[in-house]
Amino acid sequence: MTKPFIFHDPDSLQEAVAKLMVQVLSELFQGGTQEPLLALSGGSTPLGLFSRLVKDHADLSFWSKVQVLWVDERHVPYDHSESNYGNAKPFLDKLGIPRNHIHPMGGDMDTESAAKDYDSLVREFAAKRPPTSPLVDLTLLGMGPDGHVASLFPGSDHLQDKVFCKAAIKPETDQPRISLTLPALNNTGCCIFMATGASKAEMVKTVLKQGPDPSYPASMIQPFPPPIWFLDKDAAAFL
Ligand code: 6PG
Secondary structure, eight states: OOOOEEESSHHHHHHHHHHHHHHHHHHHHHTTOSSOEEEEOOSSHHHHHHHHHHHHHTTOGGGGGOEEEESEEESSOTTSTTOHHHHHHHHHHHHTOOGGGBOOSOOSSOHHHHHHHHHHHHHHHHHHSOTTSOSBSEEEEOOOTTSOBTTBOTTSOOTTOOSSEEEEEETTTTEEEEEEOHHHHTSBSOEEEEEOSGGGHHHHHHHHHHOOOTTSGGGGOOOSSOOEEEEETTTTTTO
16 A cells, blocks of 8 residues: 555645646546546545646646546436536536536436446446556545445445446445446556545544455555555544
């Protein structure tokens, strides 16, 4: 596990992650990648990052070439306050990412069908990737205090997944979810974890110090290169 980057506050963390994302994307384009594939996390932490990308980096022309997937979604209408897509879309529009490059999960179908639909989409992207490229170029992840990542929650078996995307349930609320699986999340060229706030400090210590443990799905995110962790001082308090 690489040494985490620790910041005084979420704003400086988001500024740094935004700069890293731009650097990674620039290097991909310079290396000949035509349409870098991002996989974005949901939840609240990324929204500050998206705002920072718009504030500092919206002038970059390459956003029009970027393709965007989600790592997970709450299966709610896109205009619902909990929709990861609905919350991110205004920022992605301001960056100039074309609507047909933005691929939301869910929609008007049952959750199992929506997961199968997204799995097919991910496989379409996979089929177009150069053989030496990872499935996704840059994956942005968060972590819950319980050690969940995307919508891979503790208490369910995620190690047997063969598909890239599956239906899931958030245990505390029984909320239907759609989530990329470990085979997809671990197949990325750059994996960025962001975690802020004291509520995550104990789990951050567990995941970063103990290593892989299926009890904590976030610890099973083991791509190569390994994840880069961005923490604020509260989330890093026990390191
Ligand atoms: C989701 C996310 C989820 C999130 C963590 C952290 O849809 O909720 O993908 O995995 O990353 O729950 O959420 P916060 O950033 O809101 O703390």
